[in-house]
Amino acid sequence: MTDTVLFDYWRSSASYRVRIALNMLAIPYGSVSVDLLSGKHKQPEHLARNPQGLVPALEIDGHMLTQSLAIIEYLAETRPDTTLLPADPLGRHRVRALSYAIAMDIHPSCNLGIVAYVMQQASDPDAARAAWMRKFIGEGLQAFERLLDNAATGDFCHGGKPSMADLCLVPQIYNARRWAVDLTVCPRTMAIADRCAALPAFVAAHPDQAAPK
Numbered sequence: 001m002t003d004t005v006l007f008d009y010w011r012s013s014a015s016y017r018v019r020i021a022l023n024m025l026a027i028p029y030g031s032v033s034v035d036l037l038s039g040k041h042k043q044p045e046h047l048a049r050n051p052q053g054l055v056p057a058l059e060i061d062g063h064m065l066t067q068s069l070a071i072i073e074y075l076a077e078t079r080p081d082t083t084l085l086p087a088d089p090l091g092r093h094r095v096r097a098l099s100y101a102i103a104m105d106i107h108p109s110c111n112l113g114i115v116a117y118v119m120q121q122a123s124d125p126d127a128a129r130a131a132w133m134r135k136f137i138g139e140g141l142q143a144f145e146r147l148l149d150n151a152a153t154g155d156f157c158h159g160g161k162p163s164m165a166d167l168c169l170v171p172q173i174y175n176a177r178r179w180a181v182d183l184t185v186c187p188r189t190m191a192i193a194d195r196c197a198a199l200p201a202f203v204a205a206h207p208d209q210a211a212p213k
């Protein structure tokens, strides 16, 4: 079996999702940090891994994979006994819908390149960035809270085991805290996020563990 290498950045939510998945599946992997702040993700070396110029990219099973949710689904399909996606179609739909609510609706509007552009247009860039983050993460998480008001929600976003949706939620909450988003209005979401955050696979994937020493 080829070595598994994750090309990531410690604060990247999308990378954090994949780190949790690899830990949950006990897949040993090495990490290569791609420094977003100095633009390493736009250099030819990283574009050869991911032509989009984004992290993460995962080298696994002799392939270079991109897109965190597609990577997680690949892992769910190729590794036995995962709880990342439920066995039933309706359950899979729900886990994907919850995951997309974060990964496709909240996360892209708060990405580095987007926010850098917002800052360029503003007379007070730092204040504009903070207001932008609070608005889009706050509104998105309030919608997520409403989605969790569902009989299929259990100790975790879907039922009693962590799934891909929880892997999306925890990094988004890390990001929300970074920007001082009001999370008191999302009690259901926070109870699940706190429960996940205590699990070893999530602890080991935390940005504090992945930060360059």
Ligand SMILES: N[C@@H](CCC(=O)N[C@@H](CS)C(=O)NCC(=O)O)C(=O)O
Pocket (backbone or CB within 6 Å): 011, 012, 013, 014, 015, 036, 041, 053, 054, 055, 056, 066, 067, 068, 069, 103, 111, 112, 113, 114
């Ligand atoms: N949909 C992609 C998103 C990847 C993504 O946006 N990664 C961010 C870090 S979380 C990034 O590389 N940002 C660099 C930039 O915006 O220039 C995925 O889930 O993998």
